[in-house]
Amino acid sequence: MSLESVQQYLQSHQQEAVEQLQELLRIPSISADSRHRADVHRAAEFVRDRLQAAGCTAELVETAGHPIVYGEWLGAPDAPTALVYGHYDVQPPDPLDEWASPPFEPTIRDGHIFARGATDDKGQMFTHIKSVDAWLQAVGKLPVNVKFVIEGEEEVGSDNLDRFLTAQRERCRCDVAVVSDTAQYGPELPAITYGLRGIIACEVKLQGPKQDLHSGVFGGAVANPINVLAQLIASLHDTEGRIQIPGFYDDVLELTAEERKDFAALPFDEQEFCESLGINGASGEAGFTTLERRWARPTCDVNGITGGYQGEGPKTIVPARASAKITCRLVPDQDAHKVLASLEAWLRQQLPPGIELTFKSFHGCPAVLCDRNSPYMAAARRAVATGFGREPVLIREGGSIPVVASFKQILGVDTLLLGWGQNTDNLHSPNERFSLEAFHQGTQASAALWAELAKP
Amino acid sequence: MSLESVQQYLQSHQQEAVEQLQELLRIPSISADSRHRADVHRAAEFVRDRLQAAGCTAELVETAGHPIVYGEWLGAPDAPTALVYGHYDVQPPDPLDEWASPPFEPTIRDGHIFARGATDDKGQMFTHIKSVDAWLQAVGKLPVNVKFVIEGEEEVGSDNLDRFLTAQRERCRCDVAVVSDTAQYGPELPAITYGLRGIIACEVKLQGPKQDLHSGVFGGAVANPINVLAQLIASLHDTEGRIQIPGFYDDVLELTAEERKDFAALPFDEQEFCESLGINGASGEAGFTTLERRWARPTCDVNGITGGYQGEGPKTIVPARASAKITCRLVPDQDAHKVLASLEAWLRQQLPPGIELTFKSFHGCPAVLCDRNSPYMAAARRAVATGFGREPVLIREGGSIPVVASFKQILGVDTLLLGWGQNTDNLHSPNERFSLEAFHQGTQASAALWAELAKP
Numbered sequence: 001m002s003l004e005s006v007q008q009y010l011q012s013h014q015q016e017a018v019e020q021l022q023e024l025l026r027i028p029s030i031s032a033d034s035r036h037r038a039d040v041h042r043a044a045e046f047v048r049d050r051l052q053a054a055g056c057t058a059e060l061v062e063t064a065g066h067p068i069v070y071g072e073w074l075g076a077p078d079a080p081t082a083l084v085y086g087h088y089d090v091q092p093p094d095p096l097d098e099w100a101s102p103p104f105e106p107t108i109r110d111g112h113i114f115a116r117g118a119t120d121d122k123g124q125m126f127t128h129i130k131s132v133d134a135w136l137q138a139v140g141k142l143p144v145n146v147k148f149v150i151e152g153e154e155e156v157g158s159d160n161l162d163r164f165l166t167a168q169r170e171r172c173r174c175d176v177a178v179v180s181d182t183a184q185y186g187p188e189l190p191a192i193t194y195g196l197r198g199i200i201a202c203e204v205k206l207q208g209p210k211q212d213l214h215s216g217v218f219g220g221a222v223a224n225p226i227n228v229l230a231q232l233i234a235s236l237h238d239t240e241g242r243i244q245i246p247g248f249y250d251d252v253l254e255l256t257a258e259e260r261k262d263f264a265a266l267p268f269d270e271q272e273f274c275e276s277l278g279i280n281g282a283s284g285e286a287g288f289t290t291l292e293r294r295w296a297r298p299t300c301d302v303n304g305i306t307g308g309y310q311g312e313g314p315k316t317i318v319p320a321r322a323s324a325k326i327t328c329r330l331v332p333d334q335d336a337h338k339v340l341a342s343l344e345a346w347l348r349q350q351l352p353p354g355i356e357l358t359f360k361s362f363h364g365c366p367a368v369l370c371d372r373n374s375p376y377m378a379a380a381r382r383a384v385a386t387g388f389g390r391e392p393v394l395i396r397e398g399g400s401i402p403v404v405a406s407f408k409q410i411l412g413v414d415t416l417l418l419g420w421g422q423n424t425d426n427l428h429s430p431n432e433r434f435s436l437e438a439f440h441q442g443t444q445a446s447a448a449l450w451a452e453l454a455k456p
Numbered sequence: 457m458s459l460e461s462v463q464q465y466l467q468s469h470q471q472e473a474v475e476q477l478q479e480l481l482r483i484p485s486i487s488a489d490s491r492h493r494a495d496v497h498r499a500a501e502f503v504r505d506r507l508q509a510a511g512c513t514a515e516l517v518e519t520a521g522h523p524i525v526y527g528e529w530l531g532a533p534d535a536p537t538a539l540v541y542g543h544y545d546v547q548p549p550d551p552l553d554e555w556a557s558p559p560f561e562p563t564i565r566d567g568h569i570f571a572r573g574a575t576d577d578k579g580q581m582f583t584h585i586k587s588v589d590a591w592l593q594a595v596g597k598l599p600v601n602v603k604f605v606i607e608g609e610e611e612v613g614s615d616n617l618d619r620f621l622t623a624q625r626e627r628c629r630c631d632v633a634v635v636s637d638t639a640q641y642g643p644e645l646p647a648i649t650y651g652l653r654g655i656i657a658c659e660v661k662l663q664g665p666k667q668d669l670h671s672g673v674f675g676g677a678v679a680n681p682i683n684v685l686a687q688l689i690a691s692l693h694d695t696e697g698r699i700q701i702p703g704f705y706d707d708v709l710e711l712t713a714e715e716r717k718d719f720a721a722l723p724f725d726e727q728e729f730c731e732s733l734g735i736n737g738a739s740g741e742a743g744f745t746t747l748e749r750r751w752a753r754p755t756c757d758v759n760g761i762t763g764g765y766q767g768e769g770p771k772t773i774v775p776a777r778a779s780a781k782i783t784c785r786l787v788p789d790q791d792a793h794k795v796l797a798s799l800e801a802w803l804r805q806q807l808p809p810g811i812e813l814t815f816k817s818f819h820g821c822p823a824v825l826c827d828r829n830s831p832y833m834a835a836a837r838r839a840v841a842t843g844f845g846r847e848p849v850l851i852r853e854g855g856s857i858p859v860v861a862s863f864k865q866i867l868g869v870d871t872l873l874l875g876w877g878q879n880t881d882n883l884h885s886p887n888e889r890f891s892l893e894a895f896h897q898g899t900q901a902s903a904a905l906w907a908e909l910a911k912p
Contacts, residue, residue: 032767032768032769032770032771033767033768033769034768091771092765092767092771094765094767095668098667156769156770157770183673197672199672199772201770201772203770208735209733209734209735210733210734210735211554211734211882211885211886211887212551212884212885212886213733213884213885214855214883214884214885215755215757215759215783215785215884216653216655216785216853216854216855216856217639217750217853217854217855217879217883218733218750218854219750219755219757219783219785219854220740220741220749220750220753220754220755220757220785220854221729221738221739221740221746221749221750221854222733222735222738222739222740223735223739223740224757224758226689226757226758226759226760226761226780227689227690227692227693227756227757227758229686229761230685230686230687230688230689230690230758230761231686231689231690231693232686233682233683233686233687233690234683234686234687234689234690234691235690236683237683237687273677274810277665277666277669277674277678277810278665278666278667279664279665279666279678279679279809279810279811280809280810280812281808281809281810282677282678282809282810283677283678283679283808283809283810284676284677284678284679285676290677293676293677294673294674294675294676294677297676298676299671299675299676300683301671301675301676301680301682301683301774302680302682302683302686302763302764302775303671303682303764303765303770303771303772303773303774303775304682304763304764304765304766304771304773304775305682305685305686305761305762305763305764305778306761306762306763306766307758307760307761307762308758308759308760308761308781309548309550309759309760309781310760310762311488311489311548311550312488312489312490313488313489313612313818314488314612314613314657314659314759314781314783314818315488315547315548315759315760315781315884316655316657316759316783316856316884317759317760317884317885318757318759319758319759319760322761324682325764325765325770325771327671327675327770327772329671329672329675329676352737352739353735353736353737353738353739354730354733354735354736354737354738354739355735356736362769362770397672397673398672398673398674398675398676398677399670399672399673400672400772423673426667427670427673428668428669428670428671428771428772428773429667429668429669429670429773430667430668431667
């Protein structure tokens, strides 16, 4: 039995896999920060080298931004081809003083490895490299063909990925895509995600007077950019948490009765959820449960705001300018460009005299819904059950993985979203972590997936 | 004629006075910033030394914060006593990159001296030291008794001044106070200010989740502290620019018909005003002119705001916290404590689940209105006419000088607000400046004031 020998191989090489992962986590591959450009490149080289060591061909494909690692093993001509996608770049680690151990010194505590990128996405992505490595070392071949596309710009909008997929469409041709960048539903409750939210992102800058003014001499006579920015942001929601941008909900695909029933049947303790976040209550759009709001309702969140005096004590000024970074999570079938245009128009039409607005948008992506009943989905359910010893539940997720929409649009394939992490893994937050057990179980599930996908 | 010899003395010692002022302006006495504590002390010592050099007795009176310089010359037993108040501390200089020359390297260009504190208040305050110096050097005595109270905490709320005035009430006893910390009405249009706005200042901090969260995984499910802070700030005004804090206008003393007529008669070019600030229009409370809004209507301005990601590019988080610094300018007869309490209550009652609010208030003060018809006012009008060669207009100002209220409450005296600066002098802003001509004219007016106050 080939799978059995692969499983044994993985079992006996766990320590080595963890050490290699630690090596990858030590590289501060922060794609948003241009000072870390060389580190990002170094992480790409690491991934390429591990693919080559496994027995794949692999190379760096340079882009206008950070390179894409492309790798493949195509020794199973009559079998299907799976394309594994992941990313080696990470979010900025700040606020640094809230980390118990430094973000780029991976530290093992309580069965978890703590580091920026541990779960998002270095740790999860690496399971597929290790499963391929195990097949090729233990058996000498894979039951399916496997391709890898591991990018370095996921955390900054994947600006160059679509161009790559379009230009190299033949090379990337596959039957199904595999992505591990989501989470299990909960502890010991593996999940396959069939829906994701999309996203738009922008930065809004308001310019008032040409310089900071004395708030006594000028206050009350001129528009204050911070007060105006606050009014613009407040105008995004009504008192029921509904977004007020005109037309925002026009294209929203409502949840089906079946989905709402399925979601309600999942174990979810709202009090525990709030306690884990340190808040005394959840909050959001009226008429929807917390799970529905997280997975299937659109949002409009300010991610950062700044303006005026930032130091100690008071300073009596009317500031010259203020700015905010805003993202909206989208749901099927909202159109990213349409929402972005509506948002900009909504803000502009509210400007008082004395304020100029600059609107800069970043790359966005639409939401996705995958077919819950495909044969690939069935193979994945069996593989996850093998790796984790428990049937996965089918869920949606609130995050955005733009490439899933791109795979559908450009390559014409569905994506299997196989999440090995947990929502409590602090992704995008201080003290990001990944369970070592989940790392090993995920690698086993990945190994089983190659066998399951080969079954007729 | 004694005044004439004083005038000649001042005329022939202008260069020396400017050099001494430059020396004072070189000291970065930023009272809000604890890193500059030693510099603040050094500025106090400079003022004390100049008073002593003029022929006054002078000393530093230590406080819980920065020291107060107290000086006096009491050689005119049958004449009235004037108390000069000023401050040697300055606002923080940021944003530094908007200064044409460094804020603490005083530079003379186009007839102005550019430096932080040039007009607010080192340059203006120094005129009274130089006028006393001139009387004592040229004549050997003053026509009146003069006391000096020059503090170092005006820009951070004058926390220790009232305590000083109360504790040393006998020592500070006087017939009238003199303060030069306001502006002329315009170029070559000197003014005496009979009304000032008051102020309250606070900092509002909102804490949401215990740490930054992934905006995809959690967005829509929990209150976002920046969005909530924006809603709170937006709730401070209605769409007509009227402040919505309950009871806020209850105690507001409305302008008299005579004042509105006087204000309307002053030269004021709104288009030029807007152009000087780099804005395409003024804005504020409906139903009032721009001058009325600046001088006699209360405000609520955000002076600084911060929260979430501040770096380059996007970051998809729901931030853990956000905060804002807020000041309200008050008018007669609003009560600072009552307004502060109403503001806090108004914000607290709007909080959604999942957000905690911390409210910190700084020292505030009420607005003041002085008697336009006192004999001291008449003396001041004659002195200003002598110094500037033109009758002053009577105006109100939008800024706050807490000590004026304290002089009334603690010492029982009115204050002569004799402003030598211009509103275009960029006080509290980059490129703060003070006209050298105004510096010399103000010194002459101060010298004349001592003579005028002595007349029966």
